[in-house]
Amino acid sequence: MTSMGSLGHLLPPIVAGWVFGVAARLLVMVVDYRAYPSYPAGYTVHLGLGLIAALIGAVAIPALADKQFTAVTFLLLVATEFRQVRDMERKTLQGADETELIPRGQAYVEGIARTFEARYFLVIGVSALVSTVTLLAGSGWGVAAGLAALAGSLLLRQGRRIGDYCEVRESRLTWDELGGLYVAGIYMLSVGLGEVREKIDRWGVGVEVVPRGPAARVILSDPGQRQAILHEVSHLFGYRFEVAEPEYVPMARKNLETGVLGIYLTPMERDVPAILRAIRNVPVLERTRGGRRRQLPGGGHG
Amino acid sequence: MKAGGGGEVRIEEAIVAVVALRRDAVAGGAAPVFYVESAEEQQRVAFLLTRILNAFAHDLGNGTLIIVKH
Numbered sequence: 102m103t104s105m106g107s108l109g110h111l112l113p114p115i116v117a118g119w120v121f122g123v124a125a126r127l128l129v130m131v132v133d134y135r136a137y138p139s140y141p142a143g144y145t146v147h148l149g150l151g152l153i154a155a156l157i158g159a160v161a162i163p164a165l166a167d168k169q170f171t172a173v174t175f176l177l178l179v180a181t182e183f184r185q186v187r188d189m190e191r192k193t194l195q196g197a198d199e200t201e202l203i204p205r206g207q208a209y210v211e212g213i214a215r216t217f218e219a220r221y222f223l224v225i226g227v228s229a230l231v232s233t234v235t236l237l238a239g240s241g242w243g244v245a246a247g248l249a250a251l252a253g254s255l256l257l258r259q260g261r262r263i264g265d266y267c268e269v270r271e272s273r274l275t276w277d278e279l280g281g282l283y284v285a286g287i288y289m290l291s292v293g294l295g296e297v298r299e300k301i302d303r304w305g306v307g308v309e310v311v312p313r314g315p316a317a318r319v320i321l322s323d324p325g326q327r328q329a330i331l332h333e334v335s336h337l338f339g340y341r342f343e344v345a346e347p348e349y350v351p352m353a354r355k356n357l358e359t360g361v362l363g364i365y366l367t368p369m370e371r372d373v374p375a376i377l378r379a380i381r382n383v384p385v386l387e388r389t390r391g392g393r394r395r396q397l398p399g400g401g402h403g
Numbered sequence: 404m405k406a407g408g409g410g411e412v413r414i415e416e417a418i419v420a421v422v423a424l425r426r427d428a429v430a431g432g433a434a435p436v437f438y439v440e441s442a443e444e445q446q447r448v449a450f451l452l453t454r455i456l457n458a459f460a461h462d463l464g465n466g467t468l469i470i471v472k473h
Contacts (some may be wrong), residue, residue, distance in 0.1 A: 278464075279462045290459070291461040291462065292459075292460070293449060293459070293468045293469075294449055294460045295446055296446065296450060297460075345455070346454070347457060347458065347459055348459060
């Protein structure tokens, strides 16, 4: 910066922008039931990156106002580095997936990674907004803009959930005479061993996910979305599935006629109401929404 | 079949063994055939085979269980 004098009047916008940016990062760093990123290391990494992102956002406009064009160029350069957050998260999750018996799946990993990336641009945006408003209209307006931006961030944090699109209810497991297992009338798998059938009767849980409308049917058809559901439930409630015990693998199959999804689970913890709640809370993957479907008749849920 | 979602399914379907009560229901082929005397023995043998081979047992309904690697 050129002199202490110009720095002095630029300080309030920068500080305000920084504070609100970091606050936004903390606000959207949910340690929810999906336990990510609840690892202390993950928390530290994202807090550190959040501090940097907020500073970039906070400094950019004041630097421009002070005609520090070189500084602004550098800041923009640094901002693009936050694209790497997506790579970082993707690699971490892919690594974790390799050792999971019920992996998240590529689609879910990509969705989570993209969310993390987006949150940094959100932080930069909040900081830039607050510092600009403070610079132009004073601290009072700056704080007001900051609070509004935080409220907006909270709204953005809450994505769409399976429960927004579908009814989720328990469904009995039924058998045919040859050991075919059905959930809500949907064929799951053929179990030839009597002993295993008895255990499935004891441990198994059937869930029926009924789409409300065509948009919901598209969501449930997506294999990545189903994998995300199976992973979440398995992660939360455990599973009996084991190497060389293949019949207990959780499974999701759709009814070709109605689009209803039948889910077969073998949780370690058999708390059915909680399982239903967890399924309703599974995020809808971005890639299953929007796009071409919006232009089709009746696709208005997107 | 890994965690049934669909995206993760690997297609490696193959009958790796057959456990048969009736000799006339099965003939030749690439998979070994285990003939058994009773339904109880059939269940026992099939159970062992599935645990050893990490495979599923499917009932064909004609006294034959096939052990399938998914």
